[in-house]
Ligand SMILES: Cc1cc2nc3c(=O)[nH]c(=O)nc-3n(C[C@H](O)[C@H](O)[C@H](O)COP(=O)(O)OP(=O)(O)OC[C@H]3O[C@@H](n4cnc5c(N)ncnc54)[C@H](O)[C@@H]3O)c2cc1C
């Protein structure tokens with residue numbers, strides 16, 4: 028089966044130039060194509076027409092690397108819950124539909140080209156403290172500490188964040204609270220994470236504030252558009268952790 | 276050139292200790308005088324960069340993604356092996372060693388594999404210390420599962436996202452060292468040349484993928500950890516950006532390439548559904564525990580299924596061929612990856628395939644649902660069924676899945692000695708990019724183990740031995756060789772931009788993939804391989820005559836990046852075919868149709884081929900030179916695999 032769609036895509040040469048929408052009509056699209064394969068197909072056409080193809084980020088195309096990220100019809104990763112852009116397929120779109128495709132928009136994520144943005148601010152938050160300071164060589168036997176299944180599962184639920192930045196893109200304040208909170212939570216829940224718990228949350232939150240992310244006003248949009256369904260309960264935990272660390 | 280694998284003396288279990296003791300050390304105060312380049316931030320690269328920085332070396336870390344955390348290792352699902360014997364089921368270092376050697380069909384080095392098994396436990400300890408949330412049981416201890424047909428449960432896992440959690444651990448360690456100023460970090464940088472001075476690796480040339488800037492970087496040693504080359508086949512389970520450029524350009528500078536034809540195909544991937552498909556998605560191997568694989572017995576029925584004139588449910592039981600159960604009654608649907616893949620291809624080659632293009636077989640859960648109930652199946656495979664439905668629009672609870680084998684992993688890679696150094700002094704190679712531990716076939720959950728063993732434990736010891744032989748003078752990039760290599764890169768880019776033909780890099784890559792899949796894929800024959808070599812050569816000519824790249828060189832330009840990668844694939848592909856042609860035996864993932872038993876099973880030829888084939892680059896369009904590293908087995912007896 029095939030469908031026709033109209034794509035309105037944000038084109039921007041680089042950070043210095045202003046961007047605008049361009050319209051592309053795609054006809055007879057096999058519904059088994061993934062959404063990104065549709066863009067591949069369009070790009071092949073553009074190259075053959077001597078035009079510059081559309082830049083968009085992607086790598087694993089399986090929903091795990093967090094590289095892809097498009098704002099589709101006003102939603103980060105599209106309207107479907109719990110999936111990344113690369114997991115969208117054309118059968119999820121209607122024949123004749125107009126699809127509006129924009130980059131992540133946030134002050135902390137400047138556009139590099141077309142749909143590609145610079146997300147290095149997220150790396151900086153991790154660099155500031157998102158780890159256990161455990162050098163290689165001295166680790167005790169992995170089963171020396173008991174960690175109940177509940178704690179391990181909770182830590183995992185926070186740790187599965189793929190760092191795509193959808194939470195920032197979808198938040199009207201462009202806040203990185205969900206991203207930061209997921210990492211703070213993952214490490215604060217585990218017994219191994221206790222030594223640096225106070226320092227870690229302070230350093231990470233301070234770094235977040237330094238990187239032009241906005242504040243959280245509890246709109247819950249981030250949780251809605253998170254492709255890994257990370258819960259905003261982690262934000263509450265981070266706030267508690269932060270308070271504790273500045274008060275003690 | 277004489278290959279010296281530097282395997283240490285002594286009993287198998289003492290070799291690594293012996294080697295560590297005889298190696299020279301760099302004193303702690305002197306480590307900061309040495310600079311090391313690490314290309315790649317997958318499990319191997321991140322773990323190496325972090326550990327070396329912890330020791331005090333100055334590290335420069337490169338990857339082509341926008342963040343180190345997005346390296347292809349992130350996609351590994353199933354788990355990581357370690358000989359901890361936590362389950363008390365008889366596992367040991369020797370058993371993991373034995374399984375890996377046997378699984379590799381006796382084409383890996385005993386000493387390397389034993390060391391890997393020895394180090395495996397420490398990897399898990401380190402990862403837990405970093406906060407990797409492995410699955411636990413209710414008592415609070417680590418859980419294990421058995422994986423890839425192993426008879427013991429030694430696989431540690433974090434749901435279906437083990438690679439992600441391990442990589443995030445290594446990435447966190449890397450990030451910490453960036454913060455401490457010990458690692459200079461270069462995301463969005465692609466290595467395009469290796470720089471040698473007096474035959475030693477002393478630096479690299481990179482392209483900044485955002486600005487297009489071509490830059491040289493100097494160091495006392497270079498580590499390549501850039502992953503595997505499955506993407507030679509265009510369609511594979513690897514990430515879109517996975518490429519062979521770093522290893523291939525190092526090869527052209529003198530690093531031998533070992534066993535390039537040893538590739539692994541994974542039997543349960545979602546089949547290709549159209550010509551524009553860009554990659555293949557892996558479905559966990561665990562599905563074969565309950566699913567039954569079949570095709571119709573008659574070609575007419577297959578044709579009707581392909582044309583969707585009938586549904587699989589319309590095919591009566593006695594008109595179905597559960598071919599794995601028929602051919603391998605004792606292992607049935609659980610035969611190893613290579614056997615299952617070959618059988619699927621055979622069926623489809625006979626015209627029995629069931630997808631539109633004829634390349635697909637059924638994986639059917641009807642019997643299992645009847646036996647266990649839908650809830651049990653849901654709890655075991657719910658997320659996989661969901662993923663399948665997202666992709667295919669079919670509900671696997673009601674209608675069988677369609678699956679087909681896909682390229683997944685490459686055992687071959689740069690030849691390295693026991694210290695993981697290539698034949699270029701000062702150039703080391705880690706992870707999937709080297710050839711070291713998996714012989715002709717890799718066991719499930721062993722790639723993650725190898726990458727981390729290389730990075731956390733082996734390279735921190737062995738690189739010191741090399742560095743201790745050098746002086747402390749800073750290496751800087753003003754040696755003329757740097758400028759020479761930089762010019763070479765610039766010239767190549769100019770060439771790609773100026774051809775202005777009609778074929779996009781992807782189009783040519785897709786063609787290459789077809790040649791490779793047809794002739795250098797699951798089954799290989801002398802004629803087919805010769806044909807492949809001819810076709811690859813002529814495709815290479817087309818590439819340089821008809822390539823089209825638009826856009827700018829000083830801006831993000833994915834078409835240009837892709838052109839460079841395809842240029843290298845086009846050369847590596849030929850070497851793979853040549854190696855396959857040379858190896859007139861079937862072993863592991865390499866199946867030569869001329870070398871099979873009476874029952875049609877793979878037949879090894881130990882007398883002729885118990886060696887590592889290491890190829891030396893001889894120049895453009897010249898026949899590469901073969902060097903043989905003989906393999907000896909002192910601790911295991913070579914047996915024949917049988918799954919009947
Ligand atoms: C779908 C899938 C599932 C898998 N599941 C498992 C599993 O369950 N268990 C298991 O053990 N193994 C599994 N594997 C295999 C395993 O994931 C890989 O073999 C392993 O992760 C490779 O790690 P690496 O560090 O060697 O390379 P990679 O993770 O591939 O990293 C390569 C790095 O090199 C960089 N790079 C590449 N080229 C260049 C260049 N020219 N310049 C600069 N940087 C460059 C990249 O940016 C990246 O950082 C799986 C593989 C796939 C495809």
Ligand code: FES
Nearest residue numbers: 086088093095113
């Ligand atoms: S491309 Fe990796 S998550 Fe989409």
